Amino acid sequence: MSQDVGQKATITTPSEREIRIERVFDAPRERVFAAHIDPELIPQWWGPREMETVVEEMDATTGGAWRFLTTQPDGRKIVFRGYYREVTAPERIVQTFEWDGMPGYVSVETATFEDLGDGRTKITNVSVFHTTEERDGMLESGMERGLNETYARLDELLAGQAG
């Protein structure tokens, strides 16, 4: 990919079954949060650039489900999905994450949206896996490139909204 991925997220492994991601966005917290729960906005930023995303289901409330149908560059269809365990605007989203290629492998992602007080917002996203092997599988899946590209797309969406 020749696309600029812009600012890189900080990815760490604070425990043997966690991945922690930190990234700052140059937009107010309400707008960063809204981009995560608005089904109209998801296709504009969610996933790497070459992947198309269709929101099939998205009930961004506690107990609700989400289900995104993606089309890969080679035409393959992959479903990502999960449930919202907690949605507390504009501070916190706790959701499960799984994909149809590995049924029964489920992580829990806790995203915290922090108002930095200068118009910027920091997202801290901690993913918890049942086992270290599952965590390592995610790390080795190319998630870092995909994540940085996803967040670069989110930067662009937020910048466009500001204009």
Next chain:
Amino acid sequence: MSQDVGQKATITTPSEREIRIERVFDAPRERVFAAHIDPELIPQWWGPREMETVVEEMDATTGGAWRFLTTQPDGRKIVFRGYYREVTAPERIVQTFEWDGMPGYVSVETATFEDLGDGRTKITNVSVFHTTEERDGMLESGMERGLNETYARLDELLAGQAG
């Protein structure tokens, strides 16, 4: 309940997010294992006595899904479901477990079937939860009584097969 629950399972918490269950059955390993993967047999033993269980889906192969519709004594319907992460006859079943009352709360159960060499079989079932709170929620849900009653029903099924 005045029902005899028979032999009690040994329940321990080997780590902060695990529950370990051990129980010996007076039947050969192949038959104990078969009772776990045969959709015809599940309604005869799965769950407490007062609950009716209908197998809506059960593809007991690696990657397959299971889905049991239960009816409680008060008429409430509750769905339990998950995926088989591994089915290796007659030794091991790894499956996820969730119920529709708490979407997004998923545990992974690894059941190991050990041939004790004297016609008996020991099941060791380790459940892993994403958090300690989820683990403790399960322990406080009345699972011990339900488990012992379930296993007493399985004893009866296995004894009936032997006759």
